[in-house]
Amino acid sequence: MSSEPKASPASPLTHFDAQGQAHMVDVGAKASTPRVAVAEGQIRMLRSTFELIRQGQAKKGDVIGIARIAAIMAAKKTPELIPLCHPLPLTRVAVEFEWIESAPAVRCVVTAETVGNTGVEMEALTAVQVGLLTIYDMCKAADRGMEMTGVRLLEKQGGKSGHWLAPSA
DSSP: OOOSOOOOTTOOOTTBOTTSOBOOOOOTTSOOEEEEEEEEEEEEOOHHHHHHHHTTOOTTSOHHHHHHHHHHHHHHHHHHHSTTOOOOOEEEEEEEEEEETTTTEEEEEEEEEEEESSOOHHHHHHHHHHHHHHHHHHHTTTOTTOEEEEEEEEEEEOSTTOOEEOOOO
């Protein structure tokens, strides 16, 4: 059993102990249950960049295909990027892209799943951001003004806190 001080009961910030020091949360006593998180974000761009990606004419290749692989890799590497995240055995990472004509933008939605004793929100959020960053990287020569927006958690399931849905935007 850990002798590490627990977070102050008055503080909702679980990554800080009673002395205010950062620490990795002890999840050892939590039940291992199915956990799911869904996150989204989008990257807005010039109409010409949007068409370049959609028509598969970017000089660096299949932008969406490579962004999908990058997002999956990011979910798997989240504990290496976010210092206090627990390494998780991911059972599924699904990445979907949607064309938003009116913006113009590409929306990325990631669903991350595991069976474990902590949630997968950080994996889903990290995957979305890296997927969008990959689109930026592959198309920056055509459009340096692309903007990533709206990265947020849409839904989480499992664990003690149960099911949570984001309010409608």
